[in-house]
């Protein structure tokens with residue numbers, strides 16, 4: 729442990745075995761939070777939890793699908809059973825939908841994206857919010873995307889679910905300010921994670937292709953998103969709720985200045 733910004737907090741991170749989720753879990757643990765890492769990939773969740781424990785922190789690893797009602801409830805139950813309370817929830821799961829016109833995209837993939845990217849957040853909040861309220865308040869963070877704020881070629885599914893997640897963030901902030909629960913989102917730009925491998929093959933190729941879309945001339949790192957999540961989870965952001973933290977390397981500011989040949993190429 730290196731700091732105390734989240735001392736006394738219990739943070740649950742769905743998709744915590746992923747790169748942004750895992751980096752966030754580790755950063756929160758380094759600031760004193762007890763961590764629950766939930767992911768459909770058991771090995772990935774276990775690895776993040778093991779890393780936290782090896783560094784002297786406390787972590788519980790769960791294999792679970794946050795888009796399934798019974799499993800979402802089980803994630804929150806297991807958190808309470810292990811740590812006695814819940815103060816902080818971070819939602820990160822999303823599917824990787826192929827780049828496509830919607831006429832060529834199956835209804836099944838559309839529904840899968842809605843289930844994982846949006847309904848999972850709904851379900852988790854449904855079970856998490858009463859517990860955060862009982863704990864005297866806390867914070868919820870939704871990982872959305874800068875692509876939820878603009879029209880994106882061939883990315884209607886992803887972009888629409890991320891926009892909806894941003895709207896859910898605002899509505900939950902409105903409903904639960906009275907409970908001392910702050911709800912905010914983060915919109916990352918292109919981040920160097922394994923999500924890009926399916927499209928680009930290697931991270932090097934992905935970063936070369938996607939870097940120039942950002943004003944800073946490079947893709948971001950998972951730890952740069954984790955730093956934003958730490959800000960939102962801590963008292964450093966005590967006057968912030970219902971807002972989006974744009975961590976996109978200047979992607980949206982820059983976008984209007986060029987006319988790319990093809991799709992924007994981010995996940």
Ligand SMILES: NC(=O)c1ccc[n+]([C@@H]2O[C@H](COP(=O)([O-])OP(=O)(O)OC[C@H]3O[C@@H](n4cnc5c(N)ncnc54)[C@H](O)[C@@H]3O)[C@@H](O)[C@H]2O)c1
Nearest residue numbers: 743745746747748767768793794820821822873918919921
């Ligand atoms: N990487 C980027 O460029 C980028 C850019 C903008 C936004 N984002 C968003 O950040 C979030 C994290 O992305 P990442 O790059 O770390 O990807 P990642 O694939 O490393 O992490 C996502 C994690 O979610 C898990 N997951 C998927 N479905 C799940 C479910 N139903 N229940 C529980 N866990 C589930 C996956 O197993 C994975 O470990 C995503 O929401 C993504 O849309 C990423």
